[in-house]
Amino acid sequence: MKRILSLVFVIVVLFSVGFVYAAETLNGAGATFPYPVYSAWAYEYYKQTGVRLNYQSIGSGGGVRQIINRTVDFGASDAPLKPERLQKEKLLQFPTVIGGVVLIVNIPKVKPAELRLDAEAVCKIFLGQINTWDDKKIKELNPSIKLPNKKVTVIHRSDGSGTTAIFTTYLSDACAAWKEKVGAGKAVKWPVGIGAKGNEGVANYVKRVKYSIGYVEFAYAKQNRLTYTLLKNPAGNFVEPKFETFQDAAASGSFDPDKHFYLWLTNAPGKKAWPISGATFILLAKEKRDSNIKTVRFFDWAFKNGDEIAERLIYVPLPEPLKEKVRGYWRRYGIY
Amino acid sequence: MPGFLKRDPLDFLFSLITAVASLSVIVLIGGILYVLVSESSLSIKKFGILQFILSTEWDPVREVFGAASTLFGTLVTTVLSLLFAVPVAVGIAIFITEIAPNPLKGPIGTAVELLAAIPSIIYGMWGLFTLAPIMANYIEPALQSTVGRMPIVGRLFEGTPMGIDLLTASVILSIMIIPFTASIARDAFNLTPSIVKESAYAVGATKWEVIKDVVLPYSKLGVFGGVVLSLGRALGETMAVAFVLGNKHQITGSLLDAAATITVSLANEFTEADSDIYLSSLYYLALILFLLSFVTLAISKLFLLKAERRYSR
Numbered sequence: 001m002k003r004i005l006s007l008v009f010v011i012v013v014l015f016s017v018g019f020v021y022a023a024e025t026l027n028g029a030g031a032t033f034p035y036p037v038y039s040a041w042a043y044e045y046y047k048q049t050g051v052r053l054n055y056q057s058i059g060s061g062g063g064v065r066q067i068i069n070r071t072v073d074f075g076a077s078d079a080p081l082k083p084e085r086l087q088k089e090k091l092l093q094f095p096t097v098i099g100g101v102v103l104i105v106n107i108p109k110v111k112p113a114e115l116r117l118d119a120e121a122v123c124k125i126f127l128g129q130i131n132t133w134d135d136k137k138i139k140e141l142n143p144s145i146k147l148p149n150k151k152v153t154v155i156h157r158s159d160g161s162g163t164t165a166i167f168t169t170y171l172s173d174a175c176a177a178w179k180e181k182v183g184a185g186k187a188v189k190w191p192v193g194i195g196a197k198g199n200e201g202v203a204n205y206v207k208r209v210k211y212s213i214g215y216v217e218f219a220y221a222k223q224n225r226l227t228y229t230l231l232k233n234p235a236g237n238f239v240e241p242k243f244e245t246f247q248d249a250a251a252s253g254s255f256d257p258d259k260h261f262y263l264w265l266t267n268a269p270g271k272k273a274w275p276i277s278g279a280t281f282i283l284l285a286k287e288k289r290d291s292n293i294k295t296v297r298f299f300d301w302a303f304k305n306g307d308e309i310a311e312r313l314i315y316v317p318l319p320e321p322l323k324e325k326v327r328g329y330w331r332r333y334g335i336y
Numbered sequence: 337m338p339g340f341l342k343r344d345p346l347d348f349l350f351s352l353i354t355a356v357a358s359l360s361v362i363v364l365i366g367g368i369l370y371v372l373v374s375e376s377s378l379s380i381k382k383f384g385i386l387q388f389i390l391s392t393e394w395d396p397v398r399e400v401f402g403a404a405s406t407l408f409g410t411l412v413t414t415v416l417s418l419l420f421a422v423p424v425a426v427g428i429a430i431f432i433t434e435i436a437p438n439p440l441k442g443p444i445g446t447a448v449e450l451l452a453a454i455p456s457i458i459y460g461m462w463g464l465f466t467l468a469p470i471m472a473n474y475i476e477p478a479l480q481s482t483v484g485r486m487p488i489v490g491r492l493f494e495g496t497p498m499g500i501d502l503l504t505a506s507v508i509l510s511i512m513i514i515p516f517t518a519s520i521a522r523d524a525f526n527l528t529p530s531i532v533k534e535s536a537y538a539v540g541a542t543k544w545e546v547i548k549d550v551v552l553p554y555s556k557l558g559v560f561g562g563v564v565l566s567l568g569r570a571l572g573e574t575m576a577v578a579f580v581l582g583n584k585h586q587i588t589g590s591l592l593d594a595a596a597t598i599t600v601s602l603a604n605e606f607t608e609a610d611s612d613i614y615l616s617s618l619y620y621l622a623l624i625l626f627l628l629s630f631v632t633l634a635i636s637k638l639f640l641l642k643a644e645r646r647y648s649r
């Protein structure tokens with residue numbers, strides 16, 4: 001019965017999508033992470049231009065499949081596609097906003113932005129090689145904090161997610177043992193820890209389980225005032241996750257239009273760069289010039305007018321030089 | 337068939353519409369099966385059938401997949417939830433049919449059926465935010481310090497109680513399937529001819545004896561059918577357990593460990609599965625679940641039919 005009902009529902013939805021198509025509408029599908037900012041932009045854009053944006057946050061994997069099958073005007077993905085794959089599927093790709101991942105902990109008396117960690121410590125914690133909070137390695141990084149002799153509980157995502165992809169890319173990047181044993185991806189085989197579904201699941205568990213550590217989306221941590229940590233970046237500085245450090249990561253990252261901006265923004269070289277950042281991307285079908293021009297018009301409008309909206313929703317806008325690079329990329333393919 | 341044609345056109349049209357409506361269900365099921373098989377063909381080719389079912393490996397990064405761990409989780413949660421639910425459900429059914437005074441029968445029956453009306457996502461959220469902490473802080477430590485100390489059974493309760501585990505998931509599932517089992521058991525009990533019951537009372541049998549020796553033997557097939565029906569429900573339940581099972585692809589000896597069921601893996605991983613073989617393997621899991629549910633439901637129907645035939649005689 002349940003199966004039948006859901007099928008009927010799908011059919012109804014499909015038909016209604018067909019009707020909406022009549023008005024001037026851009027159809028997009030993909031990543032859940034940028035959904036709030038895209039829909040906030042779309043609301044303003046509709047008020048100003050009368051063009052609707054219909055964005056379905058079905059997940060990055062779904063977004064990539066939909067644009068490959070050419071069923072939408074644009075796809076959205078948290079993970080950049082490799083240039084070879086883009087070539088093969090005849091797609092274009094560019095970044096829109098920056099996000100990132102922060103580590104959150106639950107150690108009584110430790111406040112937000114107090115605990116200092118570096119890539120090696122994080123890697124060893126998530127590999128299960130550091131078991132207690134008073135481990136020598138963590139103590140060395142935090143001489144001023146009295147750390148308890150308690151077992152570390154690792155909380156990770158149980159569902160496939162772009163957040164996990166960025167985080168595991170950071171670990172693979174910074175730590176050879178991780179790369180060899182686990183690797184990077186939206187879902188990985190975790191050596192230790194328990195899985196929780198979604199940012200809210202991880203946050204809930206870290207709040208509840210004493211002496212635990214987990215990772216969540218930056219915006220989520222900020223909105224819910226979670227106890228995030230400082231991280232040491234490749235330049236050797238301990239940085240706090242905030243707009244500035246994410247923008248510095250984006251500015252110092254080597255986004256290359258020739259590679260369709262394929263870049264994992266982890267361990268960016270900037271002095272103040274937050275080491276676990278990442279851009280979220282838009283995918284376009286190369287041959288659909290008319291709809292691409294419309295899509296690009298929307299994102300160009302967002303680049304010009306959308307920074308404030310993005311920051312209000314705790315997304316980090318692209319730095320100005322990177323926006324110019326993206327515009328150059330559009331020009332090159334004749335869609336700007 | 338000739339009678340079918342002789343009827344007046346309107347009647348014929350009406351029959352035709354109903355026939356099309358019923359046939360469309362069969363077409364739909366065929367279509368679903370076709371999609372599942374064709375989408376999973378890549379994975380079937382790569383991993384085979386027996387190897388896929390027996391392999392415990394599930395590593396999306398290295399693109400090696402197997403169903404053993406999720407099948408394990410599916411079977412353990414299903415069996416455990418039935419163990420918890422069936423005694424309670426049968427108890428409810430006995431109380432409603434035989435013991436409760438008439439004014440109580442209606443309200444209790446409705447309350448039990450209302451349990452079935454709660455959407456499963458609500459069970460899931462309630463499980464994550466309410467039940468899991470209770471399990472982790474009170475019930476699981478209590479279990480560990482009592483039965484956990486016993487020699488062999490104790491192994492089932494090893495590990496740190498976190499509330500995200502097989503036990504919590506099974507408890508939630510059992511709450512979900514109680515109304516199904518209870519209402520089918522109640523109907524089965526009601527089928528016991530009252531003459532037989534009254535005769536038993538007349539020769540001096542107590543309530544317990546009547547239930548034990550008359551009602552239960554009379555209705556056991558019906559109750560069994562209900563149990564298998566709930567089994568099908570427990571096999572396919574997704575959202576209620578997606579939050580509290582941890583989606584960890586492992587075969588574990590402890591009930592206090594995270595695990596994964598087929599439905600939980602699908603709910604957690606389907607949207608972000610990006611490589612073809614990953615997606616295909618998830619479809620493969622779905623196909624296995626489809627066949628599993630199909631077979632259990634077929635068996636339950638068979639039992640119910642048998643039971644009905646016996647009573648109608």
